[in-house]
Amino acid sequence: MLKIGVKDLAKYPFLTEAGEYLRNTGLSLEQLGHPDWQPIVEKAYGRIVVASSGQIYGSDLESLDNDSELLSFIVAIILLKSAGMTTLIRRFSLAESRRAERYLQQDLWVSRDKKNLELPLKIIQDLFAVNVSIDNEDFVIKVPDYLHRAIHFHEKEWKLVNRRVTNGLVYLSAHETVRLIRAELGEYINSRIQSVNVDSIPSSFRQRVDDLVSLAKKFSDTTYVSSEYPPCVKHGIEVLEKGENLPHSGRFLLATYLLSKGQTVDQIAPLFKNAPDYNERTTKYQLDHISGSSGGGTKYQCPSCEKLRSESLCFAIPDCDGIINPVQFGKKRKNP
Amino acid sequence: MNEKNALLIESAFKEYYFNRFDLIHVPQKATQREFGYQKFNSGMTRHLVVKNDKELHLMLMKEVPSDVYCSNAYYSFPNLPMSEKDWKGADLIFDIDAKDLALPCRKDHTIFKCSSCGISATEFQSQCTKCGSGKFETASVACKNCMLESKKEVTKLVDILTTDLNVQKEQIETYFSGNEGFHVRVTNTDYEPLGSQERADLVDYIMFNGAIPESFGIKRQDNSKSLLPTFDEKGWRGRVARKLFSSKSKVPKVTREIIASGYSAFQVQLEEIKKTMGVRVDPKVTMDIHRIFRLEGSINSKSGLVKLQCGDLDSFDPFLEACLLGNDDVQIMADCPLQIRLKNKKFGPYKNEIVSLPKYAAVYMLCKGLGNAI
Numbered sequence: 001m002l003k004i005g006v007k008d009l010a011k012y013p014f015l016t017e018a019g020e021y022l023r024n025t026g027l028s029l030e031q032l033g034h035p036d037w038q039p040i041v042e043k044a045y046g047r048i049v050v051a052s053s054g055q056i057y058g059s060d061l062e063s064l065d066n067d068s069e070l071l072s073f074i075v076a077i078i079l080l081k082s083a084g085m086t087t088l089i090r091r092f093s094l095a096e097s098r099r100a101e102r103y104l105q106q107d108l109w110v111s112r113d114k115k116n117l118e119l120p121l122k123i124i125q126d127l128f129a130v131n132v133s134i135d136n137e138d139f140v141i142k143v144p145d146y147l148h149r150a151i152h153f154h155e156k157e158w159k160l161v162n163r164r165v166t167n168g169l170v171y172l173s174a175h176e177t178v179r180l181i182r183a184e185l186g187e188y189i190n191s192r193i194q195s196v197n198v199d200s201i202p203s204s205f206r207q208r209v210d211d212l213v214s215l216a217k218k219f220s221d222t223t224y225v226s227s228e229y230p231p232c233v234k235h236g237i238e239v240l241e242k243g244e245n246l247p248h249s250g251r252f253l254l255a256t257y258l259l260s261k262g263q264t265v266d267q268i269a270p271l272f273k274n275a276p277d278y279n280e281r282t283t284k285y286q287l288d289h290i291s292g293s294s295g296g297g298t299k300y301q302c303p304s305c306e307k308l309r310s311e312s313l314c315f316a317i318p319d320c321d322g323i324i325n326p327v328q329f330g331k332k333r334k335n336p
Numbered sequence: 337m338n339e340k341n342a343l344l345i346e347s348a349f350k351e352y353y354f355n356r357f358d359l360i361h362v363p364q365k366a367t368q369r370e371f372g373y374q375k376f377n378s379g380m381t382r383h384l385v386v387k388n389d390k391e392l393h394l395m396l397m398k399e400v401p402s403d404v405y406c407s408n409a410y411y412s413f414p415n416l417p418m419s420e421k422d423w424k425g426a427d428l429i430f431d432i433d434a435k436d437l438a439l440p441c442r443k444d445h446t447i448f449k450c451s452s453c454g455i456s457a458t459e460f461q462s463q464c465t466k467c468g469s470g471k472f473e474t475a476s477v478a479c480k481n482c483m484l485e486s487k488k489e490v491t492k493l494v495d496i497l498t499t500d501l502n503v504q505k506e507q508i509e510t511y512f513s514g515n516e517g518f519h520v521r522v523t524n525t526d527y528e529p530l531g532s533q534e535r536a537d538l539v540d541y542i543m544f545n546g547a548i549p550e551s552f553g554i555k556r557q558d559n560s561k562s563l564l565p566t567f568d569e570k571g572w573r574g575r576v577a578r579k580l581f582s583s584k585s586k587v588p589k590v591t592r593e594i595i596a597s598g599y600s601a602f603q604v605q606l607e608e609i610k611k612t613m614g615v616r617v618d619p620k621v622t623m624d625i626h627r628i629f630r631l632e633g634s635i636n637s638k639s640g641l642v643k644l645q646c647g648d649l650d651s652f653d654p655f656l657e658a659c660l661l662g663n664d665d666v667q668i669m670a671d672c673p674l675q676i677r678l679k680n681k682k683f684g685p686y687k688n689e690i691v692s693l694p695k696y697a698a699v700y701m702l703c704k705g706l707g708n709a710i
Contacts, residue, residue, distance in 0.1 A: 143501055144526050145532035160541040162551035166570040168526065169503025310533045 008119055010059060010066040011103040013073035014096070014189045015123070022074065025067075032075065033202020040068055044075035045208045051095030052088055052215060054277045056102065075205075079200040082209045085216035087243035091189035091276030092225055094245050098277070100185060101178050108139065108174035124177070128184050138164075138171040141180075146170040149180045152249050152311065154300065183247060219243035221232040230329035231315040232308055233257050243274045249303070249311045251275075253326070255290045260327045265291055302327050340709040341702045342376035344668075346400050348661045348699045349635050352642075353396040353601035356660060359642070360633035364523070368410040368424065373401035373629045376637075382628060385415045394654070402637035405628035410528075418626060425528035428535070429629055430542075431621035432489045433517035434482035441481045445674060448472040449705060456706070457672050475704040477676045478655045482516060487649055490518050493615045496542055497522060500571050512654040514636025514643040519629070532623050544572065545612030547606050552576055554594065554602040561591045571587050579609055635661075640699035656680060658701040668698045672706040 032040065050057045059069050064329045073096070107120040116132065124132050130145050143165065152159045164171040172180070201209065215324050229237070236254045239246045246254075251272065258268045265287040272283045287292070292299030304325050308314040323329055337339065337345075339709035353360065363369065373395070374381030382405070386392045396404070397537070407414065408429045412422035448457045463470055476482075490510055497503040503524045511519040530538065540546050549555070550571060553563030565573035567584055581587045594602060621627065630636065630643050642660050646652040659678050670686035670693070677683075683697045690710060693701070701707035 142526060143538075144530055144534070147530060147537055151537055156546055156548050157550065159546045160537050161544060161547045161572060164569075164571055164573060165541070167499075193560040226517065284408050310531060 003310060004119065004199050006070065008068045009108075009276075010069035012100055012123060013070050014100070014192050018070055021070070027071075030080070030202060032071075033204050035204065038204060040071050040075055041079075041205060041208055043068060043072040044079055045074045045211065047072055048080060048088060048092055048212060049215065051092040052219070052276070054091070054095070054279055056095055056098045058099075063116060073316075076188055077193050078194055078198050078201060079205060079212060080193065081196055082201050082205065083216065085212060087219050087276075088212060088216050089193055090190065090244045091219075093193060094186050094276045097182065097186035097189050100189070101182055104185075105174050105178045124181060127188050130181065135169075135171065139174060139177045140169040140171055141177070143170055144167050146180070147172075149184075152183065152247070152250055154249070156310075186245065212223035216243075228330055230257075230320065230323075230326040232313050232326055233318050235248075235313070235315050237271065240271060240274050243276060245276050247311075249308075250313050252290065252300070253303055253308065253313060255287055256300050257326055259291050259299075260302050265293070337377055338708065339377075344666065344704055344709040345402070345637070345640065345699050346376055347641070348695050349402070350397070350400045351662055351695075352635060353393070353400070356633075357389070357393050359644070359660075360392060360396065360631075361389050362386055363406060363632070365410055366406075368412075368414060370407040370409070370411060370414040370421070370628060370693075371631075372405045373399060374403045374405075374637075375399060376402045383415050383417065396634075401634075404631040404634035406631045407626070408626055409626050409627075412563060414435060423625065425525075426530075426625045428527045428530075428538075429621060429627070430493060430520040430522075430615075431513070431517065431618040432486050432493070432520070433513070433515075433618060434479070434486045435436065435476065435516055436618060437482075437485055437489070437616055439482060441479055441484055442476065445477050445482075446481045447475045447477065447704075447706065449475060451567065454671070456671050458673050473705060475706060476516060476675055477672075477704060477706075478678065479663035480655075480677075483654060486517050487652075489616050490520060490649060492540060492613070493520055496615065500541075501527075501538075510646045510649055511632055512641070512644050512646055512652065512658050514630060514634075514641045514658065515638045518646075519643070530625075532625050535625065536619065536623045539617065539619045541572075542615045542617060544606075544610040545621065547572065547610070549599055549602045549606065552602070552606070554599055556599045559595045561595065561597075564591060564594065576606070576609055576615055579613060580605065586633075593697070638703055640696065640703045659696050659700075661699050663694045663696065665692045666695050666698045666702065667692050667710055668707045669710050670701055670707040672701055672704075676700070 004015070004017045006021065009021055009115060010016065012018070031037070041126045045059045076092065080092055083333070104120050104123065108117065121132050124130050130141055132139050132141050134140070143160070146163070147160065150160065156162060160170070233254060236246055239250065240254075254271065259265075260269075265284065266289055268279070269283050272278055275278075288294040290300045302325055305314060305316070305320070305323060320329065367385065367387050370382060371384040371386045372380055373384075374380050384395075386395060388408075405452055407426070409426035410424045412424060414421060443460075446458075448460060449455070449472060450464040450467060450469055451471040451473055453464060453467040455464060455466045457465070462473070494505075494508055494510075497508060498505060502520050507522055507524045507594035509521045509523070511521070513519050527538075552565055555558070565576050567581060568574065569577060569585070581590050594605075621629075632643050632645060635642050640661055641654065641658045644654070644658045655678050666692055667690065670684065671688045671689045672684045672686045675684045676697070678697050678700060679694075681694075681697075683693060686707075698707070702709065
C-alpha cells in the first residue's frame with residue numbers, strides 16, 4: 001500500500017488521508033482553541049488573505065513544520081465555513097488548487113527519472129478517474145479521457161490533431177498533464193470544503209472569522225449589466241461580480257462577446273478584477289491575445305450557442321430563439 | 337413524389353422487405369435505441385422502440401416505409417421525447433459521400449432537371465433551354481469512379497481508427513450507404529461516452545483539420561531540424577513526414593528546404609496535406625449524438641439500393657450486390673439522358689420514352705426523378 005507522509009499531506013492537505021492523519025494525532029477542535037495554537041490560527045488566516053488576493057500561498061516544506069502546514073489548511077476551512085462567505089471559499093479553493101497543481105507538476109517532473117510516481121499518479125487516478133501512465137519521457141492518457149478535458153481549451157495546441165497520438169493514447173508533458181485536470185482540481189477542493197460542517201468554534205477563532213466577513217465585503221463591487229446582453233453573458237458578469245470563479249470558457253465568452261460589440265481591451269479588463277485569481281497583467285495579456293492585437297494576430301470569435309450549451313454556459317431565454325451565436329442576440333428575433 | 341410513382345416504388349419495397357428478412361436485423365442493444373421511419377409523401381415518425389427482428393419485420397410489412405432509421409445512441413428511455421430519453425452513449429459513426437469529394441467525374445454523371453418544365457440536361461446551364469426557368473434539380477447516377485474514391489476514404493479512415501485510435505478491426509463495420517457513399521460504425525466502448533464537442537475534435541483529427549506548424553516542429557523563428565517529424569513516427573507526425581520527405585534519402589534536402597521556406601510556407605503545405613491525406617467525412621454526422629441513422633438492410637429511397645454491410649471492401653460492387661429489388665419487367669416513362677449500369681446491365685439513355693425495365697432499374701430511375709410510372 002502507498003505510504004503518504006506528512007510532507008505529502010502538507011502539499012495535498014485536501015486528501016482524505018489528511019483527515020485520518022489528524023484523527024490519529026488525537027487533536028480536537030477545543031484544543032486548537034488554546035492560546036498555544038494561536039499561531040496556527042494566524043497562519044490559517046494569512047493563508048486565506050493570500051488566496052483572496054489571487055496569490056498562491058507558498059510553503060517551505062523542507063524547513064517548516066509540516067504539521068502546522070497541514071493544520072493551517074484545516075483551520076482555514078473552519079474559519080471560512082464559519083464566516084460563510086462563498087466568495088472567499090471560491091477564491092481559497094482556486095488558490096489552493098493552483099498550489100496543489102504546482103506540487104503535482106513538480107512531483108511528476110522530479111519523479112519521472114526516479115520512477116517514484118506512485119503518489120502524483122494515484123492522486124490523478126483517485127480524484128479524477130484518469131489513468132495516466134508513463135512511456136519513456138512522456139505521460140500518456142487515453143484519447144477519450146483527453147478529449148473530455150481538452151475541449152474546454154481554446155488554444156489550437158490542445159486540439160487532438162496537434163498532439164502525438166498512437167494506439168489510442170495521447171502523449172503529454174508533466175505540465176500539460178496537470179494543466180488538463182486544473183479545473184477539476186479546483187472543483188474537487190471546493191466540494192471538499194463545501195462538505196465540511198462546522199457547528200461551533202473556539203472563541204479564539206472569533207476575531208479572525210469577523211475579519212474574514214469584512215474582507216469578503218471588499219470583493220462585492222458591482223458592475224453595470226446592460227439589459228441588452230444575452231443571458232449567458234449576463235450570467236458570466238454576475239458570477240464575476242460575486243467574486244466567484246468563472247471557468248476559462250466563460251471568461252473567453254465574455255471577452256469575445258464584448259470585443260465583438262466594439263468594446264476595447266481597456267474597457268473590458270476591469271470586469272475581471274473581481275475574479276478570485278485576478279492579475280492585471282495576465283488579464284491584459286490574454287485580452288490582447290483574444291483581440292488579435294498580440295500573439296498570432298488571430299482575432300477570436302465569440303463561441304456558438306451550441307458550444308456554450310455543451311459547456312453548461314447557456315442560460316437561454318425565449319428571446320434567444322432563432323440565434324446560433326450570442327452576438328446575434330437582440331438583432332435576430334422571431335417576428336411577433 | 338407523384339402518387340403513381342410512390343405506389344410503384346412502395347410495392348417494390350414491400351416485396352423486398354417480405355422476401356429478404358434474412359438481411360434485415362435490429363442492431364445490437366436494440367432495446368436502448370430509438371427507431372424512426374418515413375413513408376412516401378409523409379413526415380418522419382420517430383421515438384419508436386423496436387425490440388427485436390420480429391417487431392422490425394412487422395413494422396416494415398405494415399408501414400412499408402420509404403426510409404428506416406435507427407439511432408447510434410443508447411438511451412434509458414428511447415421512446416420518450418429527446419429531453420427525457422436519458423442519453424447513455426453512442427456508437428461512433430462516419431458518413432463518406434462521393435458528392436462531398438469534389439471529384440472531376442461528377443460532371444459526367446450529374447443530370448440537371450428543370451424544376452419548372454421537367455426537361456433534363458447533362459450540362460449545367462443557368463437557364464432552361466425550353467422554358468427559361470433558372471431552377472434545376474440535380475440527380476447523380478451510378479458511377480464506378482465515385483465508389484472507388486469513396487472506398488479510398490474508407491481505407492484511410494480505417495487506418496487512422498486502428499493505428500492511432502486503437503479501435504480493433506472487429507469493432508469497425510463498413511456499409512454501402514444505399515446511394516453514393518459509405519457509412520462506418522465503430523462499436524468501441526471507450527468512445528461511446530464522448531459528447532458532441534469531443535466528437536467534433538475527434539473528427540477534426542481524422543480530417544486533419546486545425547493542424548498548426550508548431551505541432552510538426554516549425555516555429556515562427558529559430559527552427560531546428562531536430563523537432564521535425566521523422567519517417568518512422570506514428571500518428572499524423574509520421575504521416576506528414578512520409579508525405580513531405582517521400583523517401584528517407586531525401587530527408588536532409590527537404591529538411592533544409594522546409595526550414596528555409598519558413599512558417600507560412602509550411603502552413604500551406606499542411607493545408608495541402610489535409611486535402612490529400614485527411615479523411616473526407618461529413619463532420620456533422622459524427623458530431624450528432626442524437627441522430628437517427630439509416631438502418632442496415634433497409635432500402636434508400638434516393639436510389640432503391642440497399643444499405644448493406646461490405647464484406648471485402650475492395651471487391652464490393654454496390655451496383656450489383658446492393659441492387660436487390662425484383663427482376664420482373666415494368667413499364668415506365670423514362671427520361672434519363674445518361675446510360676446507367678446496374679447488376680452488370682446497361683440501361684439508357686432514354687429520352688422521354690416508354691420502356692420496359694427490370695423493377696430494380698425502373699425503381700432506380702423513379703427514385704432519382706428520371707422517370708415516371710405509367
